[in-house]
Amino acid sequence: MKAGAGRRRSPGVPRADSRRRAASGASAGPRSRGARRGGPDGRRVRVALRAATADDCRMIWEWRNEETTRGASFDSSEIAYETHEAWFRASLARRDRKIFVVVAEAEPCGVVRLDRSGRRAEVSIFLARARHGVGIGPRALRAIARVGIREHLDALTARTKSGNYPSRAAFRSAGFTEAVEEGGVVTMVKPLRLGRN
Numbered sequence: 001m002k003a004g005a006g007r008r009r010s011p012g013v014p015r016a017d018s019r020r021r022a023a024s025g026a027s028a029g030p031r032s033r034g035a036r037r038g039g040p041d042g043r044r045v046r047v048a049l050r051a052a053t054a055d056d057c058r059m060i061w062e063w064r065n066e067e068t069t070r071g072a073s074f075d076s077s078e079i080a081y082e083t084h085e086a087w088f089r090a091s092l093a094r095r096d097r098k099i100f101v102v103v104a105e106a107e108p109c110g111v112v113r114l115d116r117s118g119r120r121a122e123v124s125i126f127l128a129r130a131r132h133g134v135g136i137g138p139r140a141l142r143a144i145a146r147v148g149i150r151e152h153l154d155a156l157t158a159r160t161k162s163g164n165y166p167s168r169a170a171f172r173s174a175g176f177t178e179a180v181e182e183g184g185v186v187t188m189v190k191p192l193r194l195g196r197n
């Protein structure tokens with residue numbers, strides 16, 4: 001995803017009609033607040049996190065190589081399965097890293113990761129492209145903040161490309177504030193415990 005001015009639609013981002021379909025899993029109808037909330041007939045889509053396991057390796061690799069996610073990544077190259085598998089296996093064994101699968105209405109649809117450093121952790125997130133734009137991201141980010149609180153973290157941080165407006169909006173709506181913008185990268189912060197940041 002390239003940097004650009006204003007809230008211009010990026011090439012990889014689904015248009016409103018496909019976003020409606022992603023929300024309902026059905027054919028398009030008039031766009032409503034309900035559709036934006038994400039569930040069929042305007043029902044709020046339920047989002048949960050579960051710890052990733054070795055069985056999730058290929059599914060996560062497929063999402064990671066989707067064009068939109070590659071465009072949003074600091075390393076936008078396509079990743080070979082063997083490279084991903086070695087990274088994933090090592091990641092699951094690390095104590096400073098936690099990987100969760102985002103589950104919306106019982107369907108796995110993305111990944112959120114915490115990389116801990118002292119009492120802070122950096123968050124990264126990507127969802128399957130078909131599930132973008134219906135509010136799953138902000139809910140997953142609020143859920144990871146609850147994990148951070150349970151882990152006694154003081155704050156979460158995240159970095160995103162300046163031109164990644166959907167990401168910036170998703171983090172803002174999950175309570176992150178934009179702290180610094182430098183070299184085409186925005187750093188965002190969400191304090192988790194008052195008075196400890």
Ligand SMILES: CC(C)(COP(=O)(O)OP(=O)(O)OC[C@H]1O[C@@H](n2cnc3c(N)ncnc32)[C@H](O)[C@@H]1OP(=O)(O)O)[C@@H](O)C(=O)NCCC(=O)NCCS
Nearest residue numbers: 009010072126127132133134135136137165166167169170
């Ligand atoms: C970033 C991401 C996690 C956001 O999750 P999501 O479930 O799609 O988030 P939302 O549905 O709340 O959409 C985000 C916001 O962007 C808006 N948006 C969507 N497409 C947009 C576009 N092309 N231009 C501007 N805003 C756009 C949405 O309307 C929404 O804003 P709103 O809350 O004001 O309505 C998801 O889109 C994704 O996985 N993207 C690819 C990977 C990525 O960018 N990761 C983040 C880098 S750390």
